Amino acid sequence: MTIIPYTVKRVLPGTGLGIWGVPMLRTDIRETGDAYLLEIEMPGVKKEDIELICEEDVLTVAVKAKEPENADGYVMRERIYGEMKRGFILKNIDGSTISAKLENGVLFVTLPKKKRESGRINIE
Numbered sequence: 224m225t226i227i228p229y230t231v232k233r234v235l236p237g238t239g240l241g242i243w244g245v246p247m248l249r250t251d252i253r254e255t256g257d258a259y260l261l262e263i264e265m266p267g268v269k270k271e272d273i274e275l276i277c278e279e280d281v282l283t284v285a286v287k288a289k290e291p292e293n294a295d296g297y298v299m300r301e302r303i304y305g306e307m308k309r310g311f312i313l314k315n316i317d318g319s320t321i322s323a324k325l326e327n328g329v330l331f332v333t334l335p336k337k338k339r340e341s342g343r344i345n346i347e
Contacts, residue, residue: 248284248309259316261332263309266302267291270325275332277318282311284330 251262265273265286274285290304316334323332 247303247307248286250309257336259334259336261311261330261334263330263332264328265325265330266328268325268328273325273330275321275323277313277321280313280316280318282313282318282321282332282334284309284311284332 249264253260253262263284265288268286268288272287272289274283276283276285285306285308287306288302288304313334315337317337320335321332323330325331
């Protein structure tokens with residue numbers, strides 16, 4: 224696999240991990256023939272509160288999950304609010320063509336694989 228989740232960070236006090244050590248920005252990663260697809264849960268988050276940065280083979284996903292304005296009357300709350308970051312080390316990914324969309328509380332990030340030129344391989 225060429226995508227390595229490497230860090231979970233929560234700016235507010237805490238370890239950055241939810242119950243049983245599950246990351247707050249839970250992510251599924253799928254591989255297709257020409258790309259990796261990240262599916263990151265972000266319920267209730269607006270796209271203007273998400274920042275994606277790709278620098279030096281590291282993709283950082285940062286989100287500011289805002290608490291609902293009317294927070295009265297809750298009996299139990301499990302969703303986490305505040306600023307969160309998660310990073311992924313990228314190997315053999317074409318960082319200039321990464322794309323993303325937010326749909327139904329899930330951020331879909333497409334990480335195209337670098338194309339290897341076919342042909343003769345020199346042996347040193």
